[in-house]
Amino acid sequence: RAKQEGRRGIRVFDTELQSEVRRGAALEQELREALRKDEFVVFYQPQMDLASGKIRGYEALVRWERPDAGIVQPMEFIPVAESTGLIHEVGERVLQRACQDAATWLDGGTVAVNLSPAQIRAEGVVERIARILGETGLPPERLEIEVPESVLLGQAPDALANLDALKALGVRIAMDDFGTGYSSLAYLTRFPFDKIKIDRSFVAQLSEDAGVATIIASIIGLGRSLSVDITAEGVETQEQMTMLRAAGCRTVQGFLFGAPSREIKEPVAGSEEPVIQEG
Ligand code: C2E
Ligand code: MG
Ligand code: MG
Ligand code: MG
Numbered sequence: 001r002a003k004q005e006g007r008r009g010i011r012v013f014d015t016e017l018q019s020e021v022r023r024g025a026a027l028e029q030e031l032r033e034a035l036r037k038d039e040f041v042v043f044y045q046p047q048m049d050l051a052s053g054k055i056r057g058y059e060a061l062v063r064w065e066r067p068d069a070g071i072v073q074p075m076e077f078i079p080v081a082e083s084t085g086l087i088h089e090v091g092e093r094v095l096q097r098a099c100q101d102a103a104t105w106l107d108g109g110t111v112a113v114n115l116s117p118a119q120i121r122a123e124g125v126v127e128r129i130a131r132i133l134g135e136t137g138l139p140p141e142r143l144e145i146e147v148p149e150s151v152l153l154g155q156a157p158d159a160l161a162n163l164d165a166l167k168a169l170g171v172r173i174a175m176d177d178f179g180t181g182y183s184s185l186a187y188l189t190r191f192p193f194d195k196i197k198i199d200r201s202f203v204a205q206l207s208e209d210a211g212v213a214t215i216i217a218s219i220i221g222l223g224r225s226l227s228v229d230i231t232a233e234g235v236e237t238q239e240q241m242t243m244l245r246a247a248g249c250r251t252v253q254g255f256l257f258g259a260p261s262r263e264i265k266e267p268v269a270g271s272e273e274p275v276i277q278e279g
Contacts, residue, residue, distance in 0.1 A: 043260035057110030060098035099136040109268025112144040126165040140170030200234020217247040
């Protein structure tokens with residue numbers, strides 16, 4: 001009987017797996033179609049300087065606008081785009097659009113674009129980004145590339161070489177979702193990031209958990225001693241903002257300051273004060 005149940009268990013698993021594979025295959029076709037019809041759009045979320053209260057830049061966040069089904073969030077299609085290799089084309093569209101839009105923001109400011117690990121490892125990615133910058137006229141220092149820390153997992157020589165080359169171009173590099181992976185601190189010694197983004201799961205626990213507040217304060221201190229800019233993600237409450245400010249955090253992003261939207265909220269403030277510290 002146990003054997004029978006075991007077998008049935010395996011069959012159930014197989015069926016689920018099969019239907020998941022089918023769904024994935026269907027989605028892949030739909031994503032190809034969406035690329036053909038140009039249905040990917042870019043939303044922008046403001047990044048605010050806490051000291052001045054001014055917007056210093058925006059993060060570009062992709063959405064899929066389906067004519068019948070409305071807006072599809074990235075979590076629902078980025079994983080399939082990644083596993084099918086379509087992320088390269090989707091990502092290139094996002095870069096193109098984001099740089100084009102940012103070039104029109106009157107007073108400058110940065111646009112932060114997320115790149116998947118496969119994109120940052122890809123051959124020719126540096127040349128493609130350089131070409132997009134040239135075509136859109138966006139100065140390299142106004143583009144910030146956000147990569148998850150897992151990009152540096154293992155030896156990752158390609159990722160490192162490409163990040164170095166991008167940095168040499170003048171593009172800024174940010175480590176996204178800091179604190180969600182393993183041995184986060186070790187990655188900081190491997191690559192000179194310009195910015196660290198503290199993951200919103202930390203920010204969410206800020207008011208309830210004194211330990212988390214201590215961790216955040218030490219990340220901010222570390223950032224300062226390494227001359228790395230720190231942005232806290234997912235700031236939703238006044239209390240979180242107050243605590244982050246007290247801990248020395250300079251840049252914040254979250255629903256409290258604005259959700260991602262199709263149009264930018266307000267022009268970016270003039271860049272008379274540098275966003276990053278010297279060093
Ligand atoms: P991420 O890069 O960490 O982006 C921040 C996410 O947090 C966004 O979700 C944003 O809408 C959400 N968020 C911002 N403020 C708040 C807040 O105060 N509270 C809460 N609960 N959430 C907040 P979104 O747009 O759904 O994107 C999810 C993830 O999808 C991104 O996480 C990023 O990893 C990925 N992604 C988005 N656009 C792209 C893209 O163009 N290319 C690639 N490769 N990945 C992308
Ligand atoms: Mg979302
Ligand atoms: Mg990001
Ligand atoms: Mg993030």
